[in-house]
Amino acid sequence: MQTIESLETPCILIDESVVLRNLDNMANCAARNQVKLRPHIKTHKIPEFALSQVAKGASGITAAKVGEAEIMAEHGIDDIFIAYPVVSPAKIKRVIALAEKIHVIVGVESIEGAKILSREAVNAGVTLSVRLEVDTGLARTGVAPDKAVELAKEIAALPGLDLSGIFTFKGAVFEGVGTLDLEAAGQEEGRIMVETADKLRAGGIAIRDVSVGSTPTAPYAAAVEGVTEIRPGTYIFYDRMLAVMGACSKEDWAARVRVTVVSVPAEDRLVVDGGSKTFATDVQPGQHPLHLKGFGEIIGHPDAVFEKMNEEHGMIRTSGPHGLHVGDILEIIPNHICPTINLHNEVYVTQEGVIRAVPVLARGKLA
Amino acid sequence: MQTIESLETPCILIDESVVLRNLDNMANCAARNQVKLRPHIKTHKIPEFALSQVAKGASGITAAKVGEAEIMAEHGIDDIFIAYPVVSPAKIKRVIALAEKIHVIVGVESIEGAKILSREAVNAGVTLSVRLEVDTGLARTGVAPDKAVELAKEIAALPGLDLSGIFTFKGAVFEGVGTLDLEAAGQEEGRIMVETADKLRAGGIAIRDVSVGSTPTAPYAAAVEGVTEIRPGTYIFYDRMLAVMGACSKEDWAARVRVTVVSVPAEDRLVVDGGSKTFATDVQPGQHPLHLKGFGEIIGHPDAVFEKMNEEHGMIRTSGPHGLHVGDILEIIPNHICPTINLHNEVYVTQEGVIRAVPVLARGKLA
Numbered sequence: 001m002q003t004i005e006s007l008e009t010p011c012i013l014i015d016e017s018v019v020l021r022n023l024d025n026m027a028n029c030a031a032r033n034q035v036k037l038r039p040h041i042k043t044h045k046i047p048e049f050a051l052s053q054v055a056k057g058a059s060g061i062t063a064a065k066v067g068e069a070e071i072m073a074e075h076g077i078d079d080i081f082i083a084y085p086v087v088s089p090a091k092i093k094r095v096i097a098l099a100e101k102i103h104v105i106v107g108v109e110s111i112e113g114a115k116i117l118s119r120e121a122v123n124a125g126v127t128l129s130v131r132l133e134v135d136t137g138l139a140r141t142g143v144a145p146d147k148a149v150e151l152a153k154e155i156a157a158l159p160g161l162d163l164s165g166i167f168t169f170k171g172a173v174f175e176g177v178g179t180l181d182l183e184a185a186g187q188e189e190g191r192i193m194v195e196t197a198d199k200l201r202a203g204g205i206a207i208r209d210v211s212v213g214s215t216p217t218a219p220y221a222a223a224v225e226g227v228t229e230i231r232p233g234t235y236i237f238y239d240r241m242l243a244v245m246g247a248c249s250k251e252d253w254a255a256r257v258r259v260t261v262v263s264v265p266a267e268d269r270l271v272v273d274g275g276s277k278t279f280a281t282d283v284q285p286g287q288h289p290l291h292l293k294g295f296g297e298i299i300g301h302p303d304a305v306f307e308k309m310n311e312e313h314g315m316i317r318t319s320g321p322h323g324l325h326v327g328d329i330l331e332i333i334p335n336h337i338c339p340t341i342n343l344h345n346e347v348y349v350t351q352e353g354v355i356r357a358v359p360v361l362a363r364g365k366l367a
Numbered sequence: 368m369q370t371i372e373s374l375e376t377p378c379i380l381i382d383e384s385v386v387l388r389n390l391d392n393m394a395n396c397a398a399r400n401q402v403k404l405r406p407h408i409k410t411h412k413i414p415e416f417a418l419s420q421v422a423k424g425a426s427g428i429t430a431a432k433v434g435e436a437e438i439m440a441e442h443g444i445d446d447i448f449i450a451y452p453v454v455s456p457a458k459i460k461r462v463i464a465l466a467e468k469i470h471v472i473v474g475v476e477s478i479e480g481a482k483i484l485s486r487e488a489v490n491a492g493v494t495l496s497v498r499l500e501v502d503t504g505l506a507r508t509g510v511a512p513d514k515a516v517e518l519a520k521e522i523a524a525l526p527g528l529d530l531s532g533i534f535t536f537k538g539a540v541f542e543g544v545g546t547l548d549l550e551a552a553g554q555e556e557g558r559i560m561v562e563t564a565d566k567l568r569a570g571g572i573a574i575r576d577v578s579v580g581s582t583p584t585a586p587y588a589a590a591v592e593g594v595t596e597i598r599p600g601t602y603i604f605y606d607r608m609l610a611v612m613g614a615c616s617k618e619d620w621a622a623r624v625r626v627t628v629v630s631v632p633a634e635d636r637l638v639v640d641g642g643s644k645t646f647a648t649d650v651q652p653g654q655h656p657l658h659l660k661g662f663g664e665i666i667g668h669p670d671a672v673f674e675k676m677n678e679e680h681g682m683i684r685t686s687g688p689h690g691l692h693v694g695d696i697l698e699i700i701p702n703h704i705c706p707t708i709n710l711h712n713e714v715y716v717t718q719e720g721v722i723r724a725v726p727v728l729a730r731g732k733l734a
Contacts, residue, residue: 006457008455008457008458008734009455009734010733010734011733011734042678042679064678064679065679084629084640084679085629085630085693087627087628087629087693087694088375088376088627088694090373090375091375109630110630110631110693112631112692112693112694113629113630113693113694116693116694139632140630140638140677140680140682141629141630141632141638141680260454260455261454262451262452262454262480262508263452263476263477263480263507263508264477264479265506265508271507271508273451274733276647276649276706277706277709277731277733278733280643280648281647281648281649281651282643282648282676282678284648284651309649310507311409311431311649311705311706311709312409312431312432312451313507313508315507325479326452326454326477326479326480326483327454327455327479327480327483338678339643339644339678342644342678342710343709343710343731343733344731344733345730345731363712364644364710364711364712366377366378366641366644366645366710366711367375367376367377367378
């Protein structure tokens with residue numbers, strides 16, 4: 001039997017009992033607020049975790065990529081929202097093929113994209129279920145709320161499409177353009193979406209689903225009357241960024257990266273065998289608004305700073321003599337778990353002393 | 368037959384004729400300077416490219432991880448330097464198993480690490496070929512030159528190890544702690560290493576290999592009398608960072624990322640379907656000393672700035688109206704190609720109009 005000590009590093013270790021508790025807590029939050037839960041699988045990319053989410057009451061899942069949706073469908077998930085503007089004919093053909101087997105909804109956010117979707121649907125003789133993306137502050141994709149009615153009417157008029165809902169991802173919290181008050185951010189996200197849905201309904205479009213996103217805002221947005229669905233993803237594992245934000249406690253951390261000390265250049269410095277091919281580098285130290293110190297929190301060494309990475313080297317500085325030796329193992333909570341998982345072909349899941357390797361099957365499904 | 372137009376995005380497209388020219392040029396540089404060429408495969412992670420490098424005269428290859436070396440050996444590479452301090456008993460056992468089949472050299476840079484290697488070698492009844500890592504300015508791993516003799520003597524006295532050479536990676540160029548004068552940096556790297564080798568020989572240690580690293584410094588370090596080997600990696604594809612450094616021209620770029628425009632929020636803004644799961648984020652915009660603008664250069668739009676990424680979204684800003692539409696394809700040269708390739712399960716290689724998918728077999732071999 002594999003033991004923790006026998007795991008080669010670097011690797012990701014996931015505590016399944018914490019995962020199951022996190023899944024329960026979010027499922028209870030959705031039930032309490034009478035909204036549907038449609039978790040985003042971009043965080044774990046692992047079919048068995050998606051199936052656990054559904055078993056605990058999720059109405060379906062969310063994916064970003066058609067390739068992710070295909071993998072999840074192969075493993076028994078039968079209701080998938082691809083929350084992304086799918087605009088390439090080849091990809092739309094794959095969506096249509098998938099929609100013959102399971103329930104699929106796809107994102108749309110421009111009339112150009114909607115026309116391509118419509119054309120492919122008509123050619124295939126099918127109706128595609130679509131949701132209109134609304135920008136609630138991220139300034140990424142999504143129609144501005146004040147232009148949503150006009151665009152929704154155009155989309156609703158296209159053949160082959162059933163505009164069944166609207167969705168958003170509240171990025172202001174993450175992007176530093178807004179507030180770190182999660183409650184206020186979630187309430188604003190919900191309010192904008194419900195108002196937009198009401199305007200669309202007044203314009204004659206039968207909006208059924210009002211879907212909001214994101215682990216930090218979901219509990220607050222869910223409480224807004226009129227919101228029908230939340231799509232959190234990171235809540236399955238949480239991460240350092242979310243703890244600093246106040247969206248979780250350290251006890252909620254379910255995934256850690258195990259590394260080995262390979263060099264001790266000084267009594268206050270260490271080099272470990274995990275660098276930028278092991279830990280995501282998208283959330284950089286000092287990045288606004290969280291001003292995180294370093295690339296992760298080192299368990300048992302909260303003052304140590306994971307200050308630099310090369311591809312296969314992680315450089316850690318401690319405030320005093322660390323007392324560690326070449327060959328010692330450290331465990332690190334990464335700043336951002338989703339793209340960190342994406343670097344690993346498999347993760348190790350532990351429960352009650354049993355460890356098993358689980359392949360990250362939807363990893364690298366970029367298209 | 369697959370055409371460029373039929374490739375789904377995001378994906379990496381590699382021009383094989385440029386690859387072959389880059390390989391020839393570096394092989395010629397090594398031959399001209401009468402040094403061995405031992406390319407680092409961390410850039411491509413693809414056995415067939417490693418075999419091309421050997422076919423063009425490389426004396427072997429360099430890898431960072433045991434798992435990478437195992438994959439390369441399975442595919443016919445028979446001389447591999449693992450340029451990394453391998454300090455875990457389980458990994459050393461794998462190195463010993465590999466060394467029964469092919470020629471393997473492994474890095475060492477501390478007496479603690481050397482003792483673990485020695486113990487495992489003695490237990491297995493073998494002698495492991497090792498090279499001592501010397502720090503020539505990166506302050507990452509490697510012994511300081513003024514402490515190299517003492518450490519080398521200790522290592523040479525350990526049973527089961529054959530200390531056959533020294534190696535370095537000249538990071539000052541990349542890390543912003545030194546110069547961007549590549550010629551001066553390469554010459555300094557070579558000089559420090561040759562001086563260190565001479566001191567070790569005067570101390571009675573028969574140093575045969577004096578190995579230097581890195582694409583930008585290799586051509587200059589190779590010219591230093593006494594250097595015996597260069598280990599460049601990125602030269603197979605080059606990237607935006609190396610062009611800005613002056614280590615290549617844009618004609619040398621062999622790998623580009625193809626993305627699709629999925630949203631056009633304004634006449635000077637675009638969103639493409641590649642974000643931080645498609646492009647590495649380790650070399651950030653504005654990072655010292657290169658001060659790169661954005662995350663990559665957009666072919667045909669040199670003034671456009673690839674200013675932000677989320678996991679599946681890339682945000683591009685142009686200096687004026689871009690005239691692009693939803694569904695259009697763009698090609699981008701990433702800041703850093705090595706960790707970008709590492710995100711992709713396969714790449715597409717094109718030559719004379721024929722395109723084939725090539726799996727990145729050593730991708731994600733973290734351990």
